[in-house]
Amino acid sequence: xxxxxxxxxxxxxxxxxxxxxxxxxxxxxxxxxxxxxxxxxxxxxxxxxxxxxxxxxxxxxxxxxxxxxxxxxxxxxxxxxxxxxxxxxxxxxxxxxxxxxxxxxxxxxxxxxxxxxxxxx
Numbered sequence: 772x773x774x775x776x777x778x779x780x781x782x783x784x785x786x787x788x789x790x791x792x793x794x795x796x797x798x799x800x801x802x803x804x805x806x807x808x809x810x811x812x813x814x815x816x817x818x819x820x821x822x823x824x825x826x827x828x829x830x831x832x833x834x835x836x837x838x839x840x841x842x843x844x845x846x847x848x849x850x851x852x853x854x855x856x857x858x859x860x861x862x863x864x865x866x867x868x869x870x871x872x873x874x875x876x877x878x879x880x881x882x883x884x885x886x887x888x889x890x891x892x
Contacts, residue, residue: 777854783831784855792816793824797833800847807843 787793799810811821825845828834832851837844
């Protein structure tokens with residue numbers, strides 16, 4: 772069995788979110804808990820294919836399964852997105868800082884050109 776390091780969970784979350792079928796499954800589960808068969812009904816793929824998508828979502832920690840008798844009930848686990856959200860926020864902060872520095876540098880360069888153009892005339 773593979774370890775559940777933060778990096779592995781992040782990789783699994785992005786793999787899970789990369790597929791439109793899995794994103795639709797999450798959208799449906801965001802409305803509330805659902806049986807696997809009910810969840811699979813609207814898709815034009817086999818129940819086995821939907822089950823494979825669900826297993827990927829479970830591995831990523833985005834979906835939790837519970838059994839009630841013979842029924843398998845699924846629910847969305849939004850807390851699992853925290854790592855992905857935090858990772859994206861760190862990148863966003865990095866890029867915003869870099870872009871702010873670039874903007875400042877370009878503004879100074881424009882001002883320098885304008886002042887040197889004014890001296891030539």
